[in-house]
Amino acid sequence: MKNSHLTAVIIINLLTFLISVSYEMVFTVLPFFLVNTIGVSMVIIGLIEGGYDLITNFVKIFSGYWSDFFSKRKILFISILFSIISRFYFIFGKKWDDMLIAVSSEAVSEGIQVPVSDTILSSEKKEKLGRIFGINRTVEGVGSFIGIVIAFIYTLYFLESTPYQTYFYFSIIPLVISLFLIFFLKEKKKVRTYHIPIVSWEVFFPKYLILFFILSFANFGYSFYILKIYGDNLSETETIGVYIIFSVIIAAASYISGKFYDRFGEKRFLEITSILFFVSHLLMINLPVAGFIIFAFADAFLEIGTWATIGRKVKFRKGFVFGTYHFTVGFSSLIAGLMAGYFWxxxxxxxxxxxxxxxxxxxxxxxxxxx
Incomplete structure (x- = not known):
């Protein structure tokens, strides 16, 4: 049984790695593709960015629930199929609404995959969960870094000779490998009974719900930051080079922020998070590269601050409460993205x-x- 679980953890980490590589291969260059090839406005960029977060977080409410009753392997298989479908819309799409369908399909894929993968990982003993999840997030960061580097190489050497939509074909390869890996995932069939306590408004900790709605309003999608840097007379390659540095910093910041949270406590940590967002946005106006680097810390701090705070407070119906917070954060990002695009x-x-x-x-x- 121990070997069976070890195999499951390894396969989930491999899936996480491959999915992250494929995602960044596409989404790193997506802002340039949307603006330069499809010709969308910044309002549409905001709709796509915010819509992605909203759909992903909405689906997360249900996917963890489904995994309690249906085969996790089948659910993961379906999630990757959604991702492959999105790639074909990216490849053959001609209009902004095709891109919206593509991004929505990828959002559904992530919304299904993340909670199910986390559920499988969490079947380990509680005293080992930190290490298990830490390794998984590190693997995700490595996959993202490699995907960004591939996008960087493409823009540096092949952009002039190879259209974006031809390049997108290559992002399907990691997903196809992922489909085959799922067949090696073993799961134990269990019959579970559930006691469902009464859910009241208090179980959602409403003041925290409002706070993270406001903070997420300051976090309206990477595309705006990337395009602001790009607009300051940098090429696609130079901009992606900055994004590579950003990906390394955010991985380190995620590790540092966890230690900061434990050391400083909830209130001071959240104050630091809001200050980091303030400084990053202020710098983005005239020094966008510096602002984007500070934003890496702000984004990492918000991620840890949200889920560490709620994780400590929620006593039951965690999946439902976490899903509600995911949806709230996504809804805030959608509104913020649309407003940011309109103001731009x-x-x-x-x-x-x-x-x-x-x-x-x-x-x-x-x-x-x-x-």
């Missing part, structure tokens, strides 16, 4: 980041006053 088009490229500084200030004083 109607006022200027600096306007979304001014909005971000305001959201950060509101979050900071809310933490000081109510937490």
């Amino acid at each position: 088009d109607s006022i200027g490229a600096e306007a979304p980041f001014i909005m971000g500084t305001v959201a950060s200030i509101v979050a900071f004083f809310a933490i000081r006053r109510y937490f």
Whole structure:
């Protein structure tokens, strides 16, 4: 049984790695593809960015629930099929609504895959969970880094001779390998009974729900940051080079932020998070590369701050409560993305980041006053 679980952990880590490689191969160059090839407006960029987060987090509410009753292997298989479908929309799509379908399919894939993978990983003994999940997030970071490097090499050497949509074909390869890996995943069939306690509004910790809605409003999607850097007379290759540095920093920041959370406690940590967002958005206006680097820390701190805080407080119905928080964060990102796109088009490229500084200030004083 121990060997069976070890095999499951290894396969989940391999799946995480391959899916991350494929994702970054596409999504690293997606902002340039949407603007330069499809010709979308920044409002559509905001819709696509925010819609992705909303759909992913909405699906997460249900996917963990489904995994209790249906084969996890089959659910993972379906999730990867959604990802492959998205690639074909990227390859053959001609209009912005084709891209919206492509991004939505990828969002459904992630929304299904992440909670199910986490459920499989969490079947290990509790005292080992930190190490198991730490390794998994590290593997995800390595996969993302390799995917970004592949995109960097493409823009540096092959962009002029190979269209984006031809390049997207190669992102299918890791997904096909993932499909075959799933057949080696073993799972023990169990019959479970559940006691479902009454759910009240208090179980969601509403003041935290509101706080993370506000903080997520300052986190409106990587595309805006990437395109702001790109707009400051950098090429696609130079911009992706900055993104490579960003991916390394955010991986390190994720590790550091966990230690900071344990050392400083919830309130001070969340205050630091809001300050990091404020500084990053302020720098994005005139020094976008520096702002993007600080944003790596802000993003990592928000991730740890949200799930560590809620994880410590929730006593039951964790999947449902976590799913609700995922949906709230995604809904906030959708609204923020649409507003950021509108402000970019109607006022200027600096306007979304001014909005971000305001959201950060509101979050900071809310933490000081109510937490």
